[in-house]
Amino acid sequence: MILPYSFYSRIDVVLIARELIGKVLVSRFNGITTSAVIYETEAYNGVIDKASHAFGGRRTARTEIMYRDGGAAYVYLCYGMHSLFNVVTNIDGIPHAVLIRAIKPLENSVDMLKRAGKPRLVKGIGDGPGKAAKLLGIHFSHSGMSLLKKPGPRQDGIWIEDRGIIVADAAIAALPRIGVEYAGEDAALPYRFRTELYEEISDI
DNA sequence: CATAGGATCGCCT
DNA sequence: GGCGATCCTATGT
Numbered sequence: 001m002i003l004p005y006s007f008y009s010r011i012d013v014v015l016i017a018r019e020l021i022g023k024v025l026v027s028r029f030n031g032i033t034t035s036a037v038i039y040e041t042e043a044y045n046g047v048i049d050k051a052s053h054a055f056g057g058r059r060t061a062r063t064e065i066m067y068r069d070g071g072a073a074y075v076y077l078c079y080g081m082h083s084l085f086n087v088v089t090n091i092d093g094i095p096h097a098v099l100i101r102a103i104k105p106l107e108n109s110v111d112m113l114k115r116a117g118k119p120r121l122v123k124g125i126g127d128g129p130g131k132a133a134k135l136l137g138i139h140f141s142h143s144g145m146s147l148l149k150k151p152g153p154r155q156d157g158i159w160i161e162d163r164g165i166i167v168a169d170a171a172i173a174a175l176p177r178i179g180v181e182y183a184g185e186d187a188a189l190p191y192r193f194r195t196e197l198y199e200e201i202s203d204i
Numbered sequence: 205c206a207t208a209g210g211a212t213c214g215c216c217t
Numbered sequence: 218g219g220c221g222a223t224c225c226t227a228t229g230t
Contacts, residue, residue: 079212080224
């Protein structure tokens, strides 16, 4: 089933980041539907989180998306070349987000390989936030799209499904986030979640 | 208007 | 492990 508003609108972005492990991220662009299992995420805890783009209540044209009601895509350009895909959580006015850091291709991997410019599936193909977004064809111009409804077969869209995959807490490591050294004491918070279960390229 | 720097990646050694 | 790519975004004058 597609994850509903009630999943995204909750107050605990760290819990949501953990629960997104094992969920299936799906995109449909130009009639091509691709999907992948999420196996690494990071929580960004709004205005009190020094690592967040919304720290201190900062509002700009870019970060405005994060202040929206839960269930929207926040996609931004990093290092001038990588689109990084985030899920907006919490309710209108509270800028929580979860960065999707790693995915394992599921359906239509051939199309994902084309996007990645790779000849075949290899370990690590979707390991990294820039690579994950690229595999699914997600671009920073898609920032603000709703994740709450499946598009029609000819419509573009991004959504997340729960397909009943259960990942035990014991299989999920809580780690410090990557690339946020500037965030002072918040850099050490265990807001990154990762499981090794989907790192290998094989059937699920 | 000018500028510094970034929630990264891939290739090189 | 080091470095260059590459350009938007935020901030400051």
